[in-house]
Amino acid sequence: MVEAIQVQLKKGVLEMCVLALLSRGDAYGYDIASRLAAGIEMGEGTIYPLMRRLQADGLVETYLVESASGPSRKYYRLTGIGRSRFEAQKTEWTAFSSAVDAIIGGVQ
């Protein structure tokens, strides 16, 4: 049951985490996947369907960077819509989590 709640929480905040990561700087797929996997133990593969959805929703966009070795690399960056979506989610999350903290802290 604890495990189920954890997975549910992680899936719910995954989008917000990706947006947060990109708000600090552009990144490429493996970079995003490995940083998030290390932080919140997500299946690395789920990043790619999520990135496609964010792109289709206009929250992120991609551009190619030529690399000296091998093929050019696809980078993701936030769009204006993505940035304002992140700000809204962050505000909501902060209010929600401090309310939950107050409640579960008060129970002890």
Add this chain to the structure above:
Amino acid sequence: MTRHQFLDRLRLGLRGLPPAAVAEIIGDYETHFDDAHAAGRDEASVAAALGDPDRLARELRAEAGLKRWEAERNPSAAANAIFAILGLGAIDVLILLPIVLSIFGTLFGFACAAVVMFAVGAVMMVLGPVIVQGAPIAALILAGLGLVALGTAFGSLTAIGGVVFTSILVWYGRLHVRVLKPALDAQGGMA
């Protein structure tokens, strides 16, 4: 699982999507394997960390199906989206199927009624004066015109009903894919 097996199963699961989209998706995962290799990780552990390729393919297909429904609201896109959601196992088919079938059955009945009304109205308008002797011609034509208009209105309402219902279903399915399904998988021990 090797890199080759992972990509093969993913490619197999993505059949039916536009070739350009498949190439792009496969490219993303190939780059992922390349980058992981450069970081010194072995293929098997990278494939394991990526997760089940069949499930990833179903998620990607469902997303594509839902996008298509949002872009073009026609029966084929609706069927596509509904089957994509059902394929994900996001909705309990046994519970939902009777509801879906009865609603679509009702909508189908309404559509048939609309077509019949339209046809009868058209016939009455054009041939009524010829077949029914003695009745005032203007009354027959007006009655026929009324039926045609009623049939059209009925048909439009049915179409709107279908669009609204499919949208609700898609919304419901998405909610479950994003929130409930991972939790259910975790309970089944295959997160």
